[in-house]
Amino acid sequence: MKFSILRMTLKVVFIIFMLLVMIGPLVGIVIWSFARVWYWPSPLPQEFTLRYWIEVFKQGRVLNSLVLSVTIALLTVAFSTLLAIPAAYGFARYRLPFERILLLLFLMPQAFPQLPVFINLASIFGRMGLRGNIWGIVLAHTMASLVFSLWIITATFKSIPVELEQVAQNLGASRFKVFWTITFPIAIPGIIAGAIYVFLWSMGEFTAAFFIGAPFIQTAPVLMYTSSMGYNLQIASVIAIILIIPSLIFMILIERFLKAEYIASLGG
Amino acid sequence: MAVLQAQGLYKSYGQVKALDDVNIEIEDSELLAVIGPSGSGKTTLLRSIAGFVQLDSGKIFIKSKDITDLPPEKRNVAMFFQNYALWPHMTVFENVAYGLKIRRYDKKAIREKVEWALDFLDIKSLAERKPNQLSGGQQQRVALARAIVVQPDVLLLDEPLSNLDAKIRMRIRFELKALQKKLQIATLYVTHDQEEALSIADRIAVMHNGKVLQIGTPQQVYKEPVNLFVADFIGVNSIVRIKPLDKDIVKVGNLEFQPQQGVLHLVIRAEEARVLPAKEHVTLKEGDLKLEGIIMGKLYLGSKHRYEIKIHGIEEILFINSEEAFKINEQIQIIIPKDSFFVYWQ
Numbered sequence: 001m002k003f004s005i006l007r008m009t010l011k012v013v014f015i016i017f018m019l020l021v022m023i024g025p026l027v028g029i030v031i032w033s034f035a036r037v038w039y040w041p042s043p044l045p046q047e048f049t050l051r052y053w054i055e056v057f058k059q060g061r062v063l064n065s066l067v068l069s070v071t072i073a074l075l076t077v078a079f080s081t082l083l084a085i086p087a088a089y090g091f092a093r094y095r096l097p098f099e100r101i102l103l104l105l106f107l108m109p110q111a112f113p114q115l116p117v118f119i120n121l122a123s124i125f126g127r128m129g130l131r132g133n134i135w136g137i138v139l140a141h142t143m144a145s146l147v148f149s150l151w152i153i154t155a156t157f158k159s160i161p162v163e164l165e166q167v168a169q170n171l172g173a174s175r176f177k178v179f180w181t182i183t184f185p186i187a188i189p190g191i192i193a194g195a196i197y198v199f200l201w202s203m204g205e206f207t208a209a210f211f212i213g214a215p216f217i218q219t220a221p222v223l224m225y226t227s228s229m230g231y232n233l234q235i236a237s238v239i240a241i242i243l244i245i246p247s248l249i250f251m252i253l254i255e256r257f258l259k260a261e262y263i264a265s266l267g268g
Numbered sequence: 269m270a271v272l273q274a275q276g277l278y279k280s281y282g283q284v285k286a287l288d289d290v291n292i293e294i295e296d297s298e299l300l301a302v303i304g305p306s307g308s309g310k311t312t313l314l315r316s317i318a319g320f321v322q323l324d325s326g327k328i329f330i331k332s333k334d335i336t337d338l339p340p341e342k343r344n345v346a347m348f349f350q351n352y353a354l355w356p357h358m359t360v361f362e363n364v365a366y367g368l369k370i371r372r373y374d375k376k377a378i379r380e381k382v383e384w385a386l387d388f389l390d391i392k393s394l395a396e397r398k399p400n401q402l403s404g405g406q407q408q409r410v411a412l413a414r415a416i417v418v419q420p421d422v423l424l425l426d427e428p429l430s431n432l433d434a435k436i437r438m439r440i441r442f443e444l445k446a447l448q449k450k451l452q453i454a455t456l457y458v459t460h461d462q463e464e465a466l467s468i469a470d471r472i473a474v475m476h477n478g479k480v481l482q483i484g485t486p487q488q489v490y491k492e493p494v495n496l497f498v499a500d501f502i503g504v505n506s507i508v509r510i511k512p513l514d515k516d517i518v519k520v521g522n523l524e525f526q527p528q529q530g531v532l533h534l535v536i537r538a539e540e541a542r543v544l545p546a547k548e549h550v551t552l553k554e555g556d557l558k559l560e561g562i563i564m565g566k567l568y569l570g571s572k573h574r575y576e577i578k579i580h581g582i583e584e585i586l587f588i589n590s591e592e593a594f595k596i597n598e599q600i601q602i603i604i605p606k607d608s609f610f611v612y613w614q
Contacts, residue, residue, distance in 0.1 A: 163353035169340045170318055170347045171367035171418060181366075185357045 026244070033237035052234040062223060062239060069220040072134055072209075073202035076141040077195045083142070084149035084194065089179070091150075092157030103151070109144040114207040117144075122211035132216045140208040145201055149194040156190025157183065203246055269332075271296050271454035272317065272422050277326035279312055279478075286312040288478035290326070294422065297452035299445070301469035303462055305501070309478040310458045314424050317456065318347045330421050346420035350427045352411040354399035360386070360410050361395040367418035385417040388447075405436055416451060423448075423455040429464060441468055462502050466490060474498045496612040499535040506541075506586040508534040508579070520582075521559040522552065528613040536586065540608035543575060543590040546599035555606030561586070563598045577602065 032038070033052060035045035056062040090096060091103060109117055121140055122131060130136035160183060168178045206221040213219060218226070220239055228236035270293040279287040286309045294300045302310045315321040317328060319340035328336050335343045346367075354363055364385055368378045386392045389409040399407060408428065415423060428444065429437045445468050448455050459465055465472050466486040473483045474497075482494045493499035500507060512518045512527040519525075520534060536557075544550060552558055564585060565576035573593065577586045577600065586602070594600060 161351070161353065163349045163351060164355060166318075166320060166340070167347070167349060167353045167355075167414075168366065168370075170345070171414070172341050172370040173366075174341055177370065182355060186355070 029237045029240050032233055033241055035234060052238050056235060056238045056242075061218075062220075062235070065218050065220045065223040066239075066242060068134065068217065069203055072137050072141065072219060073199045075134075075138045076145060076202040077199050079138065079142040080145050080149045080198050081153075081191060081195050084146060084153050085191065088150055088153035088157055089183070091154045093162070103154070106147040106150050110147055118208040118211050121208070125212055131212055132214065134213075134217060136212045137209050137217065137219070140212055141202045141205060144205075144208065145198040148197050148201065152194035152197065153187065153191055156187045156194075159190075160186050200246060203243065269296060270294060271298075271331055272456070273327075273329040273332075274313070274317065275327045275329075277313070277316060277328070278324040279309075279316060279321060280324060285309075285478040287316065287323070287326075290475075290478070290480050292473055292480065292483065294454045294456060296454055297449070298470045299448050299455045299457055299468065300471050300473060301457040301459060301465035302473045302475055303459055303465045303501070304475035306460060308475040310460075310475050311426060312478075313475070314347070314426055314456060314458045317343075317422065318345055318424055319343050344418075344420050345422040345424055346415035346418055347424040348411055348415050348426060348428055350430060352399075352407045352431075354407055354410055354414075356399055359396050359398055360391065360402070363399070363410055364414045364417050367414065371418065381417055382413075385413040388416070389413045404432055405440070408432065408440075412447075416453065420453065423453045425455060425457045427459055428457070429459070429461075437464075444468060466502070474501060476501075491607055493535075493610060496533050496535065496610075496614055499610045499612070504538045506536045506538050506588060508536070508582055508584050508586065510534065510582065521557050521579075523557055525611060530614045533612045533614055535610045535612070536588075536604055537608040538586075538588045540605060541588050542603045543577070543588055543592060543594065544601050544603060545594070546601050548601070550601070550603055552603070553606065557604040557606070557609050559586075559602040559604070561600060561602065563594050563596050563600060565596065566594070 031045065034048050034050065036047035036049035036051065038045035091099060096102065118140065125131050125136045125140070130139065164182055164186070165178050168182045169175070173181065204221055205219075206225060209217070209219040210222050210225070213222065220243055224236045224239040224243070227233075227239070272292075272294040274290060274292045277287045277290040279285075288309070290309070290313060292300065292302075292313075302313060304310045312321055316323055319335075319338065319342075323336065326336070327334060330343065330345065355366075358366070361382055364382045365378050368381055373381070382395075383392065386395055389412060391406060391409045391413065394402060394406060394410070399410070402410065408431070412428075429440055432440060441464060457465070457469065466489075469486055471483060471485055472489045474481045474489060476497050482489055482498050484492075489498065490502055493502060499505070508520075510518060510520060510532040512532065516527070517524045518527055518532055520532070525532060546560060550558075559579045559582075561577045561579040563575055564578050567574040569589065572589045572591045574587060574589050575594065577588060579586060579602075588602065
């Protein structure tokens with residue numbers, strides 16, 4: 001009996017500790033977003049205010065940048081997924097020459113430090129007239145995020161037994177029909193998982209958005225960065241909190257859609 | 269008239285010959301079982317008829333029409349996959365209806381045909397369930413319904429019973445046979461289980477290393493195996509190998525054999541050999557084989573015992589079942605009727 005009380009206590013302490021680790025940093029941001037005056041070493045701000053929240057919602061700047069971020073993210077998801085589906089099907093079902101090297105090639109934009117990669121890309125885009133407009137950012141994001149959707153969707157297709165397609169073919173369905181009636185519907189959870197991941201990555205991406213979007217385009221992360229550099233930590237906190245919302249939706253969706261076997265067959 | 273004719277099929281994977289001059293025919297409403305150990309080419313044969321294997325050479329005809337170069341979706345053959353391959357995102361009804369939808373039947377016809385198939389296999393009550401809510405046996409029936417509902421020219425069954433447990437398998441064997449006779453579909457049945465093949469097939473083709481060694485009725489294959497491999501693969505056997513010492517006659521028990529090239533292989537159908545006490549007097553029929561030996565060990569099997577028997581003058585140990593009880597080290601004689609043992613020189 002005593003033993004189980006001890007265990008119970010340990011369990012509760014552990015859970016509280018984990019919550020502190022996970023939620024602690026968020027608490028700081030939430031407090032900052034309401035702080036008017038907050039000097040060190042006081043644990044809480046000296047004065048609270050709603051001013052910054054109101055400011056964010058009144059000033060078009062912040063909301064505009066959020067809308068812009070969501071638009072870019074949605075376009076990126078659309079291009080990235082549409083490009084990845086046929087490519088992933090090829091990788092999953094056919095023996096392509098240099099398969100592994102090709103798969104690794106898509107990793108390149110993510111394999112090196114983001115700063116040099118995107119500064120170089122920005123200078124190339126500059127010559128092509130793609131700087132300072134959202135299509136430049138969408139293109140950069142699509143290129144860089146293709147690896148996520150490609151790898152996740154390839155793994156999804158690989159996890160679908162080829163017999164499921166062969167039965168359909170055996171019953172008279174053409175290859176095209178087999179894909180749309182069998183393979184694609186079964187792969188939808190994996191495709192959604194890939195899309196969510198790309199969406200979140202694009203929403204939070206700073207470097208490419210900053211260098212390619214400048215000076216006319218300010219996505220939410222860029223705005224957050226400039227506000228916090230301008231010592232406006234409160235505005236940055238408010239934006240950060242708003243940016244968390246998609247992540248929360250992501251957590252809920254991922255729990256519903258992403259199955260362990262998709263991840264397990266990654267790269268296999 | 270033969271519904272399916274396969275003529276001179278060849279297929280090799282690198283050095284391995286999966287099909288080596290395979291010729292088979294299936295008559296109307298006949299069930300042909302193809303048996304052989306794993307790697308014998310039986311599954312390759314089935315998949316080449318379905319169109320999933322590109323042949324190196326040879327021709328396949330269905331109802332006298334050459335289908336060798338047709339893609340899988342253009343051959344009217346229905347294949348039953350070993351792991352059932354039901355589509356997880358569709359209900360049982362949708363699974364079975366798929367082939368009919370592809371064939372552009374109207375809604376009413378689809379409903380009627382699917383209900384007929386579900387009824388036929390006694391799974392009507394499962395129509396709205398998803399495959400993951402079904403037991404193995406139920407999944408098997410759904411897969412079968414999906415294959416027969418399109419009225420294929422040939423039904424291809426790939427180890428249909430291998431994923432079921434032993435008790436259900438016995439019952440399903442009877443059902444499957446009755447079903448196939450009722451439907452009268454020409455059927456190719458691939459299995460590695462010789463007992464299953466003997467009990468269910470009209471004819472059996474025994475394959476080994478890509479070659480068809482023998483085709484015949486179960487009785488023919490069991491009673492008149494053409495070579496050592498077939499004799500050994502069918503039935504429960506004990507094999508004895510005897511190397512002739514000189515050019516003289518080889519004596520095995522009461523029989524004598526003229527030496528030929530190689531080693532004498534004696535295949536004994538263990539289920540038909542009788543074990544008797546050494547002293548008991550038996551009158552042998554012409555050609556029966558009598559061996560004398562000693563009991564080395566025994567296993568209790570319920571209704572009978574499995575004996576380990578050392579034959580005088582032969583090194584190898586025989587394993588034979590008998591209902592009678594013997595003691596270890598007891599002297600015994602084994603009587604093997606003349607059509608229950610086979611002699612091959614190899």
